[in-house]
Amino acid sequence: MQYEIIIAGFGGQGVLSAGRLLVYAGMLEGKHVSWLPSYGPEMRGGTANCHVIISDEEVGSPILNFADIAICMNLPSFDKFESFVRDDGFILCDTSMVSIEKTKETSKKVYGIDATTKAFELGNKAFANIFIIGKLLKITKMLKPESIEKALYDVLPEKKHHLIPIEMEALKVGLAD
Template identity: 60%
Template sequence: MADQQIIISGFGGQGILSAGRILAYAGMLEKKNVSWLPSYGPEMRGGTANCHVIISDEAVGSPILNSATSLIVMNGPSLDKFEGIVESGGIIIKDSSLVERDPNRKDVQVYGIPATKVAFEMGNPTFANIILLGKLIEVTKIISKEAFEEALKKTLPAKKHHMIPDEMKALEYGMHYSA
């Protein structure tokens, strides 16, 4: 797919904003036009966070998404809030260890991965967002695995670079997961 309008949403602390940032950075490394817009409004005070990411071959117009081609949700309220704005034929990826219900939409592809549970088993619960991103890039091909790894190097501080091999394992897990 040439263009992706992605919303990633969940609780503060789940790495929602950083997942979007790595994705946008990887898009930039793939020479695409990108934008990343975090929620910074009152919803942050309620403990939820989301970001809008656009990765496109064309110049990015508005960075605010009124509709999305892909949605990643890491809690129930996020699915309630954003399910309706996914385009027909789009994608919803949910962390099935935290989001109990299935989307009501029948015109989108839905992928459930118990990402938080798997990340705990891998020994690092902060990998849940990476597992879900793995599924996103596998399904959409919006960026390559190599660009993702390069983006991790660029966005993580040097003291965390030792984690990159494990993060890539988490990404691969998400890419190849099937229920």
């Protein structure tokens, strides 16, 4: 099994770190992984995306021309990457940022979670990507939630470890959504 995922949104929405978290957790489960960010002169506020591959086999190209899953955390990302998704794939939107009306424009399967609103309710908009990951795991079962937790401990600096229980709450909300 191979998952090819594009995650896209505004810089600062945790797009790149969501991808890193997924590939890290994938690596912990012994899968082959790659993560390739878009890189450019914009440090903040610009558009950002990353190509993520989580596979049972060796990864060929880390560059995706098509994806099984596009995670769109804002409207421009939906417009840009909707066409990248294979017919049997799906789009996962942050419906705080992409309206339900908008998602009806595509013939492809669309899932949504009100991630940014929920993150604000939890007190930190930076958690939006964790709600999204929770929802992704619910749909695909591609990784175990425990692997995400372990990945968080490995990836985040120690001074942020106190936030992990809150992030796991967010993950659970996504898993139950």
